[in-house]
Amino acid sequence: MMRRPIPVSRGPITRRRRSAFAGADVCEVAGLRLAPGAPRIFFEQDVWLLTALADAHRQISAYELTWDFAQIINPDWRTVAKEVLLAMLAPQHDAVVECPHAPRTLRSPRTCYRVLVRLSAWFNWLTAEGIGTLEDVDQEMCERHLEEQSWSVLSLGLPRWRLDPETVRQVPRAMQMPTLYRDLLSTDGYRDDFIPWDGRSPGEIVGSKERGENAVQPVPDEQLQPLLATCLYLVDVVGPHLCAGLDGYRESQRARVGLPIARKEHLRQLRGHCEALRRKGQPLPKVHESHALRWDERRDDPLHLLAWTQLMNQAGFSEITDNAKLVLAPTLIPIALELGFEGGWGRDAVLVARHGAGDLVPWTHPLSAEDMRQMAGHVLTACLVLTSALTGMRSSELLELEVGCRQAASSTPGGGRRFRLSGKLIKGKGFGGVPDEWVVIEEVDRAIAIAERLVGLAEGEALFGNVGITTKVKTLSTWLVRTGLGEHWGLPPIPPGPCSARMLRRSLSLSIAQRPGGLLAAKIALKHISVATTEGYAARPGGSQRLFLAEMESAEEEHHLQLTVEAFREAQAGRMPAGPGARSIIEAFAHIDAELTELARTNPKVLADDRQLENLLRKLANTLHVGPANFCWFRDPSKALCLLLAGTPNATKPLVGMCDSARCPQATHHPCQRPVWAEQAEAIEFYITNPRVPKGEVTRLIPEHARALRVIAEIDAAAGLPAETMA
Numbered sequence: 060m061m062r063r064p065i066p067v068s069r070g071p072i073t074r075r076r077r078s079a080f081a082g083a084d085v086c087e088v089a090g091l092r093l094a095p096g097a098p099r100i101f102f103e104q105d106v107w108l109l110t111a112l113a114d115a116h117r118q119i120s121a122y123e124l125t126w127d128f129a130q131i132i133n134p135d136w137r138t139v140a141k142e143v144l145l146a147m148l149a150p151q152h153d154a155v156v157e158c159p160h161a162p163r164t165l166r167s168p169r170t171c172y173r174v175l176v177r178l179s180a181w182f183n184w185l186t187a188e189g190i191g192t193l194e195d196v197d198q199e200m201c202e203r204h205l206e207e208q209s210w211s212v213l214s215l216g217l218p219r220w221r222l223d224p225e226t227v228r229q230v231p232r233a234m235q236m237p238t239l240y241r242d243l244l245s246t247d248g249y250r251d252d253f254i255p256w257d258g259r260s261p262g263e264i265v266g267s268k269e270r271g272e273n274a275v276q277p278v279p280d281e282q283l284q285p286l287l288a289t290c291l292y293l294v295d296v297v298g299p300h301l302c303a304g305l306d307g308y309r310e311s312q313r314a315r316v317g318l319p320i321a322r323k324e325h326l327r328q329l330r331g332h333c334e335a336l337r338r339k340g341q342p343l344p345k346v347h348e349s350h351a352l353r354w355d356e357r358r359d360d361p362l363h364l365l366a367w368t369q370l371m372n373q374a375g376f377s378e379i380t381d382n383a384k385l386v387l388a389p390t391l392i393p394i395a396l397e398l399g400f401e402g403g404w405g406r407d408a409v410l411v412a413r414h415g416a417g418d419l420v421p422w423t424h425p426l427s428a429e430d431m432r433q434m435a436g437h438v439l440t441a442c443l444v445l446t447s448a449l450t451g452m453r454s455s456e457l458l459e460l461e462v463g464c465r466q467a468a469s470s471t472p473g474g475g476r477r478f479r480l481s482g483k484l485i486k487g488k489g490f491g492g493v494p495d496e497w498v499v500i501e502e503v504d505r506a507i508a509i510a511e512r513l514v515g516l517a518e519g520e521a522l523f524g525n526v527g528i529t530t531k532v533k534t535l536s537t538w539l540v541r542t543g544l545g546e547h548w549g550l551p552p553i554p555p556g557p558c559s560a561r562m563l564r565r566s567l568s569l570s571i572a573q574r575p576g577g578l579l580a581a582k583i584a585l586k587h588i589s590v591a592t593t594e595g596y597a598a599r600p601g602g603s604q605r606l607f608l609a610e611m612e613s614a615e616e617e618h619h620l621q622l623t624v625e626a627f628r629e630a631q632a633g634r635m636p637a638g639p640g641a642r643s644i645i646e647a648f649a650h651i652d653a654e655l656t657e658l659a660r661t662n663p664k665v666l667a668d669d670r671q672l673e674n675l676l677r678k679l680a681n682t683l684h685v686g687p688a689n690f691c692w693f694r695d696p697s698k699a700l701c702l703l704l705a706g707t708p709n710a711t712k713p714l715v716g717m718c719d720s721a722r723c724p725q726a727t728h729h730p731c732q733r734p735v736w737a738e739q740a741e742a743i744e745f746y747i748t749n750p751r752v753p754k755g756e757v758t759r760l761i762p763e764h765a766r767a768l769r770v771i772a773e774i775d776a777a778a779g780l781p782a783e784t785m786a
Contacts, residue, residue, distance in 0.1 A: 075245035078102070078138060079154035080145050086112075089148035091168070091490065102141060105129040109168055114491025116483065117458040117521055123172040133191070135246040136182040142243055143178065143236045144171045158242045167490050177233030180208065193237060193247045201255045205230050205264070224267035232261040277566035278558050285551035286532065286558065287448060289539070290441035291502070292414045292550060298438050298509040300411070300422045304404055304431060309515060311372060318377035323386060325376065330390050332374040337394050344369040344403035347429035361392050364400045366427060402426040413549035420547060435513045437538050440531040442510035443523050444563070449503050449588060451564040451607040455485035457526045459492065462511050463518035465504060466496070477591070478504035484603050495602045498591040529557045568607065572615035616681070620673055622690070623680040626729060627651065627672070636727040637773035638720060640692055644727055651675045684713050688735040689720035690727045698724050721766050733774050740767035 085100040085107055086093050093099070097111035109115075109124040126144070128137045146155045147166040155161050184204050190196065208230045210219045237244060238254045249255075256264050278286070321329060336343065344366040371379050379387070402425035410419040426434065447457060459482045466479040477498060484495035510522055525531075536553040539545030545552065571588060592604050592611065599605075626636060630648045635641065654675055684691040693713050696702060700723035701714040713725075720726035728736070743764040746752050752760075 078142060078245040079243060080142060085145060088145060088152060105137065116485050116492050118455045118485060119169045123169050126172065126175055130179050131182050132186045133182060138246040139237060139244055140175060140178045143240050144175055146240050146243055147171050154243055158240050160239050162239065173229060174233050174236065177229050181234055194250050196249055201234055224265040228261040228265045228267055231256060231264045275561045275565045277569050278562045279556065282554045282556050283566055285553050286444065288414065289550045289553060290444045292548060293438045293441035294445060294506050294509050296411050297422060300409055301434055301438055302509060302512040305435060308404060308428060308431060315372055315377050318375060321371055321376035321379040321383050323383050326383060326386055329374055329387055333390050333394060340398065342398045342401035343395055345400035345427050347427045361395050362388060366403060369403045402430055404431050416549055437535045439510055439513045440535050442506040443526065444528060445506040446503055447528060447560045448563045448567060450497055450499055451567045453486060454526045454560045456482055456603055457523055457560060459483035460522045462514065462516050462520050462522055465507050480507060496599055497604060500588055500591050526560060529559055532558050568611045568614045571611050572618045619683040620677060620680040623676045623683055624673060627676060634730055635777040636729050637777035638689065638726050638728040639723055640725045640727045644692055647679055684715055686715050686718050686720060688732050690729065691715060691718060692725050694725060721770055728770055728774050730774060730778050733771060736767050736770050740764060740771065743767060
């Protein structure tokens with residue numbers, strides 16, 4: 060929504076002799092809580108250090124809480140910036156309320172920091188242009204500064220490019236701020252009769268489009284499917300074994316505390332341990348190659364890959380002195396030449412099934428300690444991706460998940476279980492957010508459990524320290540190829556491309572709305588996610604799942620409209636629907652087609668696109684419910700066979716799971732559903748002709764087979780009818 064133009068004040072403005080915030084405690088005025096013992100912040104200070112805010116959420120960075128007004132060269136304009144920002148933090152302050160055009164919406168420190176950056180750039184640009192007072196500012200200066208800010212900065216000799224309008228809309232917004240708070244400013248301000256761009260909204264100024272339909276693109280299916288397959292495998296198959304290995308590694312690290320340091324007097328014991336390794340045929344523990352290259356300059360040293368610390372831990376020591384290392388080396392070199400080096404962790408790994416195949420392979424190659432830490436980071440990425448992709452959480456909500464966020468699973472009537480995660484809702488709430496809770500499916504609960512074991516942190520610590528999913532997925536893909544583990548586990552390659560939390564959220568909402576094929580529909584129960592989201596909304600009507608449910612329903616409504624338009628176009632082309640409800644739908648289509656014909660005669664301009672057709676079909680589309688092999692046009696609940704069978708004739712939605720589309724008077728079959736019926740007929744025929752299937756079962760399946768064949772024949776026949784009732 061565009062901001063209404065700011066009226067130009069024609070009356071004289073008397074500047075305040077003293078700032079309304081003079082001597083004020085910034086956090087007290089703004090209602091922000093500081094951590095106990097943190098130094099207070101006063102208005103006159105040129106640096107406001109807000110890093111000790113008690114309610115700071117994890118999405119905000121430390122630099123966004125360090126407000127350095129000293130960057131503004133003109134001292135008078137520093138005060139202007141301070142007054143504007145504190146007014147944004149405290150819109151209910153008496154002096155701010157007296158400003159007729161001041162926004163009444165409370166702004167977060169993060170938003171205010173962005174305004175400070177833009178104000179600093181604007182004020183310092185004016186100083187560089189030789190301007191000493193804001194009263195000398197005119198529209199031409201505003202436009203020149205906006206033009207300069209609309210281009211990228213020079214980098215590595217690359218040419219500059221014009222930035223997206225959405226990126227620069229904050230520039231004119233910041234330049235208009237002194238006008239909005241004109242009555243509050245004490246040291247300087249624009250002329251009484253001047254408002255940048257005559258008060259037009261920043262969107263109008265930079266030419267950005269109003270936000271309407273969700274413009275976030277989903278993750279392409281060719282990228283999403285292998286990504287989810289990889290993440291599910293890493294969490295469900297690799298994760299438990301890796302966690303067990305990490306537990307052993309951490310236990311060994313704790314056991315190191317208090318162990319003695321190996322010196323020359325311990326050489327006999329050390330040689331005995333080394334000989335024991337030779338007799339057992341065990342390779343020496345291997346350090347990660349990056350560490351070997353970093354610390355050992357002598358690449359020709361036959362022991363440059365030896366993990367000395369791990370070898371000493373095995374022998375009962377914490378570390379070894381350099382002198383003892385030199386004396387012990389001649390004993391180790393023959394062992395190294397004979398047995399070589401191998402990661403000390405993951406030896407004799409348990410066998411697991413490769414992805415999509417039945418053959419068994421060790422769950423890992425032998426790992427060094429660094430290899431295991433890296434693997435833990437990548438499996439943690441898999442946990443993050445699954446949590447994002449199967450819940451629709453925003454980045455801010457993912458960041459607020461903590462160790463211990465899993466709630467005890469609860470049982471539901473019928474033997475089901477419900478899983479919940481506690482977190483925070485940040486978007487649209489006061490600074491720091493409010494407690495929130497998500498109802499999730501079991502796969503997410505399992506991913507969070509693995510993530511908690513991987514990080515090994517105390518309860519209350521952040522579970523995902525960073526949610527830059529695009530970069531993390533790229534690193535994961537590179538690691539799988541570089542180490543050969545992707546091929547070892549039989550995982551599909553992950554195509555490159557962006558994959559943010561917003562894109563995964565959009566993918567999930569569209570998947571639930573459209574119910575496509577593929578891994579997300581096959582391995583993850585989309586219906587379960589939809590039910591969990593609905594239950595989460597019912598439990599907390601003001602929580603995050605309410606907004607996600609609204610997005611799902613909007614996508615579903617749009618998808619149903621598209622399906623209705625496609626069915627109408629097919630009917631126009633002579634490919635009629637089949638099924639018990641076909642006649643009534645064909646009549647509805649004929650009626651709408653007649654309306655279109657009349658509109659084409661009286662007002663041809665309205666048929667330039669499908670918008671008019673969509674408007675005519677929208678009411679019919681609102682009655683559509685998509686079944687696995689049919690469309691249910693729920694126009695009259697009293698005729699719905701599923702409700703009659705269930706004894707709930709007054710229900711507002713059909714029971715799609717109970718649908719018998721071959722008999723329901725509101726069900727139709729379309730050519731796009733023919734493959735489903737053909738596959739069912741083929742599967743039933745296999746069982747009918749199988750001699751191992753009991754005769755009673757065969758007798759029951761024969762009518763089902765006949766029904767599937769009849770539906771297929773009806774679809775084929777209807778698709779071949781001439782267009783008699785359609786124009």
